[in-house]
Amino acid sequence: MIFSLTTLGTASALPTVDRFPSAHVLNVHERLFLIDCGEGCQMQLRRYGFSFLKINEIFISHVHGDHVFGIYGLLSTMSLLGRSADLFIYAPADFGPVLDSLIQQFGTQFKYKIVHIAVSGRAPEVIFETKSSEVLSFPLNHRTGCYGYLFREKMPRRNIHKYLIEKHSLTLAEIARLKDGEDIAREDGELLKSDVITYLPYKPRSFAYCSDTAPFKKLREYVEGVDLLYHESTFLQETEKVAALTMHSTAGQAAQLALEAGVGKLVIGHFSSRYKNSSLYENEAREIFPETYAAREGARFEIPLSGHGS
Numbered sequence: 001m002i003f004s005l006t007t008l009g010t011a012s013a014l015p016t017v018d019r020f021p022s023a024h025v026l027n028v029h030e031r032l033f034l035i036d037c038g039e040g041c042q043m044q045l046r047r048y049g050f051s052f053l054k055i056n057e058i059f060i061s062h063v064h065g066d067h068v069f070g071i072y073g074l075l076s077t078m079s080l081l082g083r084s085a086d087l088f089i090y091a092p093a094d095f096g097p098v099l100d101s102l103i104q105q106f107g108t109q110f111k112y113k114i115v116h117i118a119v120s121g122r123a124p125e126v127i128f129e130t131k132s133s134e135v136l137s138f139p140l141n142h143r144t145g146c147y148g149y150l151f152r153e154k155m156p157r158r159n160i161h162k163y164l165i166e167k168h169s170l171t172l173a174e175i176a177r178l179k180d181g182e183d184i185a186r187e188d189g190e191l192l193k194s195d196v197i198t199y200l201p202y203k204p205r206s207f208a209y210c211s212d213t214a215p216f217k218k219l220r221e222y223v224e225g226v227d228l229l230y231h232e233s234t235f236l237q238e239t240e241k242v243a244a245l246t247m248h249s250t251a252g253q254a255a256q257l258a259l260e261a262g263v264g265k266l267v268i269g270h271f272s273s274r275y276k277n278s279s280l281y282e283n284e285a286r287e288i289f290p291e292t293y294a295a296r297e298g299a300r301f302e303i304p305l306s307g308h309g310s
């Protein structure tokens, strides 16, 4: 069961010859979520072998060009490829006029429906779910309405230790109840405890996406304990004033958040064109949070399944 992030674009507002603007693909159990859609996103999807037609949900953090300019080309190409399935775009309300103008100008022949779900709210809320995973939105702190997204697997159903089925002569009904987490008191006084007889087959995995944002206190709660955190780091400590002015973060600030929130691994991106070498960001962040990785185009960050939970 795959759970992996591929970074397609690592630039901030100004693209460079080797950095595309923000775009990411999260693969959750072979379902592809596109997160932000900067210019050139469709070329990057092609380059790294992602099928456009496997994307049914797009999550846009905010309506700044470096996060949405790629949507025009991508939606047109989806139509040319014969898409008929509905496409769902989760984005703040001000994405509505962008989509309307796109459809008016270029989309009258589209054979598929585009549904814009306006993301709002001041606290995390579930905006999408399947049987095994869910997505929550949460507010960020930027110059325009901006949202982060938390993708996580739901708690899996517990498995039963096979040797205990025989030992306790469990009936099918008892097995089902124990797997659902219920303890069972038998007539002879024996208590069958679910957490002894069953186990979690795997620990649910999680990924949080935070771009663009200035640091703020509540963010720590929103991303607490995720396995993988993507956080923008447009600037370095030496340009912290510019970061504050433009409501962005430095590599050090991203690392500080990762440390305080106790995340597993930090990926940083959204780099300013003034710094050509992304290891400057990585080095600054690793001073605070050693498990930091500077994103690069086409890099893949896998969250492996971790053994049996309890």
Ligand SMILES: [Zn+2]
Binding pocket: 012, 013, 022, 064, 066, 067, 212, 270
């Ligand atoms: Zn941006």
Ligand SMILES: [Zn+2]
Binding pocket: 062, 064, 142, 212
């Ligand atoms: Zn922005």
